[in-house]
Amino acid sequence: MLLGVASAFDVNKLQATLVAKYGSAALPNFLAWQSMMIAVKEKSADDKIKRVNEFFNRRISWGEDLAVWGQVDYWATPMDTLGKGAGDCEDFAIVKYYTLMMLGIPVSKLRLVYVKAKNANAVTGGDQAHMVMAYYPTPDAEPMILDNLITEIRPASRRPDLQPVFSFNSDGIYSGAGGQAGLSENAKLSKWQDLLQRAQIEGFN
Numbered sequence: 001m002l003l004g005v006a007s008a009f010d011v012n013k014l015q016a017t018l019v020a021k022y023g024s025a026a027l028p029n030f031l032a033w034q035s036m037m038i039a040v041k042e043k044s045a046d047d048k049i050k051r052v053n054e055f056f057n058r059r060i061s062w063g064e065d066l067a068v069w070g071q072v073d074y075w076a077t078p079m080d081t082l083g084k085g086a087g088d089c090e091d092f093a094i095v096k097y098y099t100l101m102m103l104g105i106p107v108s109k110l111r112l113v114y115v116k117a118k119n120a121n122a123v124t125g126g127d128q129a130h131m132v133m134a135y136y137p138t139p140d141a142e143p144m145i146l147d148n149l150i151t152e153i154r155p156a157s158r159r160p161d162l163q164p165v166f167s168f169n170s171d172g173i174y175s176g177a178g179g180q181a182g183l184s185e186n187a188k189l190s191k192w193q194d195l196l197q198r199a200q201i202e203g204f205n
Helices: 011-022 024-040 045-059 065-069 078-084 089-102 190-202
Strands: 110-117 128-135 144-146 162-169 172-175
Touching (some): 011 190, 045 144, 078 190, 089 110
Antiparallel strands (some): 110 128
């Protein structure tokens, strides 16, 4: 019997969705994910973000969208990422975001942040588009950065290699890693809206 950690998420439906799309071979990732959440559900928020970040950075393999999904720019749902066992930076950030919500971390403390990673392009040596997840302990606090490239969670001031462009969560879109919701030029972030709808169908209500 599966143990849910938040009533807003249908864990049995999530498992059924995973098996239907990826077969029983994907179950070890799912069950390990469940076990990790059960182990940390009574822990502090700091412990939760550390364990979630470590879990996915160690369990999921990094891969380009074209190699993993056969598309140039695909944003995977959490069940997609667990099913494939692989994904790119957006997929890592998204699955961490949903997992922390399942563990009771308020949406207001979580942001997905689109950044430019300085000098990270392996071919040109220039900036590389990248996505990380940010955790805000309090509304005015410096965000802590969860990154698939560096497992150590560091405050934003210790990530000078990342230049925020905009950030977003289920509540809105923001300028940079802070600012006010309602950034007009990104108001139609279609990939995020599509992702939210697909995740809801999977069981993330």
